[in-house]
Amino acid sequence: MEKHFAVIGDPIEHSLSPVMHRAAFKAKGIEAEYQRFRVSPDNLGAAVSGLTALGFAGWNVTIPHKEKIIPFLHELTPEAKRAGAVNTVKVDSGRLIGHNTDGQGFVRSIETELVGTDSRGWFNGKNAVILGAGGAAKGIAFALADKGMNLHILNRTEEKAHELVGLVRVRGGEATGGELLPGKWLGQADLVIQTTSVGLKGEKFLFSLAEINPEALVVDIIFRPQETAFLREAKAKGCHTLNGLGMLLHQGVLAWEFWLGERAPLAEMWDALRNRILVVEKG
Numbered sequence: 001m002e003k004h005f006a007v008i009g010d011p012i013e014h015s016l017s018p019v020m021h022r023a024a025f026k027a028k029g030i031e032a033e034y035q036r037f038r039v040s041p042d043n044l045g046a047a048v049s050g051l052t053a054l055g056f057a058g059w060n061v062t063i064p065h066k067e068k069i070i071p072f073l074h075e076l077t078p079e080a081k082r083a084g085a086v087n088t089v090k091v092d093s094g095r096l097i098g099h100n101t102d103g104q105g106f107v108r109s110i111e112t113e114l115v116g117t118d119s120r121g122w123f124n125g126k127n128a129v130i131l132g133a134g135g136a137a138k139g140i141a142f143a144l145a146d147k148g149m150n151l152h153i154l155n156r157t158e159e160k161a162h163e164l165v166g167l168v169r170v171r172g173g174e175a176t177g178g179e180l181l182p183g184k185w186l187g188q189a190d191l192v193i194q195t196t197s198v199g200l201k202g203e204k205f206l207f208s209l210a211e212i213n214p215e216a217l218v219v220d221i222i223f224r225p226q227e228t229a230f231l232r233e234a235k236a237k238g239c240h241t242l243n244g245l246g247m248l249l250h251q252g253v254l255a256w257e258f259w260l261g262e263r264a265p266l267a268e269m270w271d272a273l274r275n276r277i278l279v280v281e282k283g
């Protein structure tokens, strides 16, 4: 019997999840459809009931529903509990299980990039600076703290940086925080992650990266455009850079595996994403 999956959010029309998941079903010969639905915040509960009543096997959840969906679910995985947010729901014998693959997806994208080095040992004791303290930063911060990294979290709204620092520390992680400003952290970072929405519209970053450690791995989790001004500057300083497409891929791979219980066809999902991005950029 054909299985049904979806992604819900608002806005949703630019989501790349359908192209990636459909490619995975096709590659594995699984009879399944993956759709995207715009769901306004007022209709979230009705949408969850509707998807369940229609027999959907699972769905992804994106902005602005990742936290608000929690009261509508029966159970959370440890990853979703820890992040306080859900990006994947599985329907299991009528029970709705909320999961979160964002943080682990980010770590996997870094591990893939570090092939050739001992990626398992790479994180422990190193310095990561996270720019931003929104939903995406939160999942990334918990995942990196679990890997033993020392975090420095900087945000325009400074209180939100301190709140996230507190949450990381309560869970046993090492973290400090402050306002989103340049400083000596630039020269001391082993990993810098840009998680604010600055750059989505092609704009310059908020400050210069002139003092950045050229040995640092610099990530911007934005993937459209593929190279933000932030990444361009880091690359010009000699840093190894990475955009957010790998994070998108790996969170999708982990969600797919959570639903289907088998290995996802990573190469086909990656090709589908890359091809779609190229088409979008040409258009």
Ligand SMILES: NC(=O)c1ccc[n+]([C@@H]2O[C@H](COP(=O)([O-])OP(=O)(O)OC[C@H]3O[C@@H](n4cnc5c(N)ncnc54)[C@H](OP(=O)(O)O)[C@@H]3O)[C@@H](O)[C@H]2O)c1
Pocket: 063, 131, 132, 133, 134, 135, 136, 137, 155, 156, 157, 158, 160, 180, 195, 196, 197, 198, 200, 206, 221, 222, 223, 244, 245, 247, 248, 249, 251
């Ligand atoms: N690659 C992926 O798979 C992936 C996954 C999720 C998200 N993302 C991308 O990550 C970005 C953030 O998403 P999110 O879900 O974390 O959003 P969010 O929860 O709304 O957080 C937005 C963050 O950006 C900061 N910000 C916004 N405008 C700013 C400005 N002009 N100057 C300084 N800081 C500013 C906010 O700071 P304040 O707290 O001060 O407002 C906050 O830290 C988006 O670009 C999104 O596309 C990528």
